[in-house]
Amino acid sequence: MKNIDPKAVVVKRALCPFCSFGCEFGVIFNDFGVAGVEYIKDGSSGGRLCPRGSAAAMYLDHPRRLSTPMKNSKAIEWSRMAKELRKVIGNPKNVAVTFDRNVTLEEYASIIGFCKKNGIDDISSTYFEPEAYLKPFLDKPFATKELDKAQLVLILGDPFNHAPMSSQSIIDWKLSNKKNNLLVIDSINTHTAGFADTFLRVAVGTEPLLLFGLAQEKIDGVDIAKATGIDAEVIADVSKAIKAAEGGLIFACLSFGHTYDARLLVEGLMRLRKFSGMRVVPFVEFTGYGGSRNFATILEKVKKKKIKNLINFGELFPFYYPQLNAELKGSNIYATSTFKYTGDIVLPVPFNLEKKGTVITTFGKKELNAGIEPPSGAKSISEILNMLDEGPGKGEVMIPPEGKMNITESARKLVQMSLPKKKGYRLIGEKIAYSFLGFFESEALKVNPRDAAELGLKENDLASVTSKHGSVDFPVRLTTDVDKGIVAVSAETPDVKGLFEYEINTDSNIVNFIPTEVKICRKE
């Protein structure tokens, strides 16, 4: 019989998969399994880890970790699963293959190769997180030493929560020279905004318009100052400072349901880059890949019953976007996941820490190779594809159709959408590093004290937030960080994401999750 020594531990070095910084840490194993994380001083981040990194080990042996295929919430054998999937793929015109997060470059190539070999034409990304739109700016790896040359840094969003490991280099840069100028654009007050020399607090969802204004571009029929709530003089002054600054950088990170038109925002960033010569650096958790179509085209085909089966590789879709279920009704969804979710068919796959392969980050390509074993019932995407076919064939990068964009029309529409409503509240998403998937703390609803008084809410009261897609209860946090009429919540879990409204851009067929009208009432 084996002697168990609780003090005997093995530490495996791993790359954190939760944001673009790819920090190194150790996963500690003892005879009882995963024992925690170790902070490795000689690692790329000097041992520092954000809350997501500290939770990485908890993820590996979480009670809800999926380790066997499930069909309608009942366990099913892989052999039966493979038989069913082979039958589905036998009619390729009736199948769409999609992918979201937790997919390596090699796996992406295998998926595309598999689709080509099997005659599946409808291929799309289901990575609806807004950071996917920032991909055009990931053409060149970023190095934090680029900050040394910058006199001005413009931050869009809240990187101290999106990628907390960015905080030290940005704060160090700020402290290194009194003349260094930090500008922050956001619709809510954040920790990042707290460090700013100038905080441009825009009306909810109007960030794209301000970017056009800072690039000194006019949009016919749109009063940028009025729509954004930022004085025209301030916009002009900041614009001048941006133009005059040398070696400046624009950091961009976007939260789910935070802005109305992510595509217009990317266009605004492009214009500002051209105007100022500043480099745009997106802090992204995952970049997302392209398919042959944008997802709305596939939705349309599902509605017309031209596609009956969707096979998704990744870990988000369809569980994190339940509001799409109504449109997907009548289709069979085969989805890979690392967690147990209720769905038609859920297939267990390894978590990124348990994979070998390459991922793209803000800092370029990074290799995953921690040598950590996945749960015995999980199969990698390549193994699943091999199970269905002798060999997946050669893959290639796909670029979905862009569609034309009418900037004036898009901007006017954005203005209309962002106008304050007489009744109800607008829910926006934010990212809170510590609210990571509810591992440490459940999401709280940020409410302006004036709204709270009207609603009869006090700190820590339970409030029920209802959108047309569902209802979720949150403890209330009173703060002036959000304006009157606006409520904010960390949008990380399927329940919370499921509250948000989505809009399909008719030109591009892109699915956009936007600030959402909600009703709030005190829960007794």
Added chain:
Amino acid sequence: MQKRIVLDLDLCCGCRSCEAACRSAFKGEARIRHGDITGVAYLPLACKHCKQPLCLASCPVEAITQDESTGLVVRSANICIGCKSCAYACPFGVIDAPLVRHISQKCSLCADRKEGPRCVAACSSGALQWLSDDEIKRHEIGMRMVSQDLFIRRKA
């Protein structure tokens, strides 16, 4: 004390990596807390390991003891009855009153880890530091202001 946790509040970005590291290591117990000065700043609150600890004095079952050589104030999980006396006695509010596992959540400066506390190791912005008295004297803690507003970091 040989070394202690020192906070440079100017560097704190409010990500709560310190609390996450603590909770991950101690089965959900947050032995470091934070104070939220609404709209202004987050303030990580670590145990000071006081010379005359009130938590120790208030403990009815002597679950909290002080190491004479290191000054470390530790709680025995086997003796603690979860009465919360220590949480209410602590003048700095660093012991969380809502209990996890029915025992008080008392910081031991990660005595099980020779490199020092996990909260310091994890701190994403370098605000928490693990310093000896000599090192503390050489630092200008609290002298710098990051934002141009002298007293309020986060403008409401």
